[in-house]
Amino acid sequence: MLGIVPKLYEDELFYSWLCRYYVAKGFTSNSHFIEEVTGNNRLYLNKEFVPPFKAEFRHDIEKIFGFENVIRNHTLYGQEARFYTEEEINNVWELLQTDSFDIRTLFRMQKSKEGHSLSYCPLCVKEERESIGECYWHKSHQIQGIDICLKHRCKLKESEIRVGSKHNDMISPAEWWCNDSEIEMVENTHCLKYYNYVWEIANAPCNGMDAKKIIALLYKKLKEKGYRTLGQRLLGIMSEDMEQYYEEMGVSYEMCYSTLQTIFAKYNYPFIAIIQTAYFLGVTAEELLNPVVSDFDIADEECSHYVSDRNNTNINRDLMDRNYLKSVKRECELIYSGHYHAKGRPMKVSALKVCKRVGITHTLIKFMPLCKACIDEYAETDDEYHARIIVWAYRKLKAEKTDGKIIRVSEIHKLTSEWKENIIRALPYMAKFVDQEMINEIDALAREKHWHRNLVD
Numbered sequence: 001m002l003g004i005v006p007k008l009y010e011d012e013l014f015y016s017w018l019c020r021y022y023v024a025k026g027f028t029s030n031s032h033f034i035e036e037v038t039g040n041n042r043l044y045l046n047k048e049f050v051p052p053f054k055a056e057f058r059h060d061i062e063k064i065f066g067f068e069n070v071i072r073n074h075t076l077y078g079q080e081a082r083f084y085t086e087e088e089i090n091n092v093w094e095l096l097q098t099d100s101f102d103i104r105t106l107f108r109m110q111k112s113k114e115g116h117s118l119s120y121c122p123l124c125v126k127e128e129r130e131s132i133g134e135c136y137w138h139k140s141h142q143i144q145g146i147d148i149c150l151k152h153r154c155k156l157k158e159s160e161i162r163v164g165s166k167h168n169d170m171i172s173p174a175e176w177w178c179n180d181s182e183i184e185m186v187e188n189t190h191c192l193k194y195y196n197y198v199w200e201i202a203n204a205p206c207n208g209m210d211a212k213k214i215i216a217l218l219y220k221k222l223k224e225k226g227y228r229t230l231g232q233r234l235l236g237i238m239s240e241d242m243e244q245y246y247e248e249m250g251v252s253y254e255m256c257y258s259t260l261q262t263i264f265a266k267y268n269y270p271f272i273a274i275i276q277t278a279y280f281l282g283v284t285a286e287e288l289l290n291p292v293v294s295d296f297d298i299a300d301e302e303c304s305h306y307v308s309d310r311n312n313t314n315i316n317r318d319l320m321d322r323n324y325l326k327s328v329k330r331e332c333e334l335i336y337s338g339h340y341h342a343k344g345r346p347m348k349v350s351a352l353k354v355c356k357r358v359g360i361t362h363t364l365i366k367f368m369p370l371c372k373a374c375i376d377e378y379a380e381t382d383d384e385y386h387a388r389i390i391v392w393a394y395r396k397l398k399a400e401k402t403d404g405k406i407i408r409v410s411e412i413h414k415l416t417s418e419w420k421e422n423i424i425r426a427l428p429y430m431a432k433f434v435d436q437e438m439i440n441e442i443d444a445l446a447r448e449k450h451w452h453r454n455l456v457d
């Protein structure tokens with residue numbers, strides 16, 4: 001029963017159409033209009049979405065434009081629900097069918113977010129006034145993180161119209177509020193690349209994503225970019241780097257350390273925070289929209305919550321155990337053989353050292369029997385360890401002295417910090433590492449009066 005209605009333009013916010021409908025039908029009172037559309041004259045109107053329409057109005061909207069088309073293409077649905085799971089998306093659509101949803105709770109919006117203004121492109125305004133006789137509010141000019149009109153590559157202007165205002169500017173057609181303002185072009189190719197990235201993500205089909213996969217993907221990238229080392233996430237450093245990165249690029253950036261923590265703690269998935277993190281970490285739009293990660297990557301990320309979430313039994317520890325075994329073996333070997341020591345001296349293998357190297361919390365190891373068994377194989381007493389490094393030092397010196405020069409106890413001390421008494425005490429434990437002949441040589445060296453011995457005799 002709407003009669004002849006204005007056309008809904010491409011990329012037009014549905015709110016913008018409502019405003020033009022208001023003018024076309026000759027309404028003069030905001031509250032009458034809201035009553036007509038929703039059946040409730042006290043209703044709050046968020047300009048980036050639709051209000052809960054009353055049944056007749058909604059029926060007409062469905063017939064003329066298609067309700068789903070309106071939501072998907074003429075509101076910021078694709079931004080707000082971007083990283084929702086399939087279940088959350090279904091919930092949103094179910095609520096949208098009712099006549100009493102509150103858009104703020106529907107999309108978990110924070111009040112402060114409604115404080116921003118509707119933006120417009122001065123060149124779009126000019127063109128539209130010339131070609132169709134009026135301008136309108138664009139959806140693409142309201143996307144968080146995009147400060148330019150991607151069609152004209154000029155900076156967007158902020159209008160005086162607040163997105164969440166309840167006051168008498170509730171019905172504010174663009175035609176009344178957009179001025180001819182100064183035009184500022186943006187030529188920086190890096191900026192343009194970033195804006196197109198945000199746009200591509202905001203406009204992709206939005207039917208629910210696997211949040212676990214997104215976070216696992218970002219977590220994996222942390223490691224590749226060096227923001228995760230020896231089992232620690234370096235989010236503080238990353239936060240500073242990100243701030244500098246976006247500041248240098250000259251785009252709006254409001255994230256802070258705690259937002260970054262929030263992403264990785266899975267409390268929620270704020271649109272622009274996820275996108276800026278992903279872009280910074282070198283995740284392509286395609287990768288972010290269709291994250292490809294293994295079960296191991298997911299378990300690996302979940303495992304990073306272990307310390308703060310000891311009761312988390314969702315971690316697939318069995319999978320972790322099998323997947324980490326290879327690297328645990330490798331690290332045990334490298335630590336044991338002295339690979340990480342400045343002088344190449346063999347080191348004692350401990351769960352703490354191995355876990356740090358591999359990048360898992362060492363408290364987790366007790367739930368990983370295969371890895372634990374592997375580390376346990378390297379267990380040794382202090383006496384055995386002393387014997388092992390003395391043998392190592394003796395062999396090393398012997399191999400170096402091809403010219404037949406004598407080995408001195410002081411040289412062994414330099415490599416191992418062990419003195420004569422310790423060498424003698426370690427003798428009974430050397431059989432595990434070396435034959436009797438060499439034990440005798442070491443014995444003789446330690447007991448010799450002047451602590452040296454000619455090797456060639």
Ligand SMILES: [Zn+2]
Nearest residue numbers: 121124149152
């Ligand atoms: Zn434009």
